[in-house]
Amino acid sequence: LLTWKATYHQKYLDATLLLEGRGRHDFKGCTYCESPDPLYRCIDCHGHWLYCAECIVERHRSEPLHLLERWTDDDYFEKCTLWALGLRIQLGHPRTVACPLVKRGHVDFVVIHVNGIHLVDVDFCGCPGSLDNFEQLLDVGWWPSSPLEPQTATTFPLLRLFHNLNLQGCIPPTDFYRALEQLHNAEGLVRLPDRLQQFMLTVREWRHIRMAKRAGRGNDPGGLNTTAQGELAIPCRSCPHPHINLPQGWEDAPSNTQ
Ligand SMILES: [Zn+2]
Ligand SMILES: [Zn+2]
Ligand SMILES: [Zn+2]
Ligand SMILES: [Zn+2]
Structure with missing residues (x-):
């Protein structure tokens, strides 16, 4: 660090300031x-x-x-x-195609993403046979906070990021959300709608679905509702399990060494 400081720190500062302006x-x-x-x-x-x-x-x-x-x-x-x-975001069609029977999304539609909290204008597809609005959101990897008249969506990458930070770094959802609010709006000059409650609900739904997915519930023809008691449990890695981490013939060993 001392070598870097002696030789280079001025250049790093200059480069940082250059990017505050129009760069090169x-x-x-x-x-x-x-x-x-x-x-x-x-x-x-x-x-x-x-x-x-x-x-x-x-x-x-x-x-x-x-x-x-x-x-x-x-x-x-x-x-x-x-x-x-x-910019209006068209769902339900390839990106260059405008829907002829467009359904406008809510005027205060908010998307929570890794780089902050966004107000966006969303256009849903209203063509005959189109998917429900919440399904059109899920189709692009935006998790709607409600399946009925959604006004908030959280992106899958953000949900993965929060899951990791929460489990590894013990970041509570409220602190995480407030930090996201400040990313592009640290001065608080823009009044963003507060969607913390919707974010908390989404996190719980995400965990429910991830748990089911990892237990293979998506491949059961009976569906998620036929999940039996204990099917989502994860075997403990350090407990002894026959055929995994117990020596062969362990059941014949004298009971005081088993
Ligand atoms: Zn141009
Ligand atoms: Zn860009
Ligand atoms: Zn359409
Ligand atoms: Zn255990």
């Missing part, structure tokens, strides 16, 4: 269409290149939960979102 962007125009004065960049995409509003929205139809920044007239980046630039 060549200022020739939007990285994609070359139109002049690109103002937007994505902090979740690789590289920090600048784009015009149209290109950055178009390039994020398959990454609708990335977070943006906008270069202001006062020469600094302010936080910005794809939602603010008008």
Whole structure:
């Protein structure tokens, strides 16, 4: 650490500050269409290149939960979102297809993801024979907090992350959720709807389904409701089990050494 500090710490600080500004962007125009004065960049995409509003929205139809920044007239980046630039997320169709019989999602629809808490505009598919709204959400890996008129969804990667942090790092759900709120909104300038209760409920549903999945309940023709008492239990690794961690002939040993 001392060598690094003596030789390199200034360079690391300079590089960090460079990224607070426009970095090494060549200022020739939007990285994609070359139109002049690109103002937007994505902090979740690789590289920090600048784009015009149209290109950055178009390039994020398959990454609708990335977070943006906008270069202001006062020469600094302010936080910005794809939602603010008008991105609507179409479910139930491939990403470039707009549903002809679209059903608008709730106006305060919230998605909880690894990079923070997002307000989004969701369009459900209303074509004949389309799936229920909650199933359209599950189809893209968003866990709806309720199967009826969902207003909140939590992404599968976030649920996996929380499961690990909670079990390995003992992070309580409330602290985890509050930290997520601060990720893109540390100043509290944006009023996000509070969906902590929905998140807690989702975590419990996720654990229930993971437990059933790991016990093979998804492959039983009888379904989850035919699960018998004790079927989800996990054998203890350190207890002795015949044919696994007991020597052969253990049952014939004298009872005082068994
Ligand atoms: Zn462009
Ligand atoms: Zn991005
Ligand atoms: Zn449709
Ligand atoms: Zn045991």
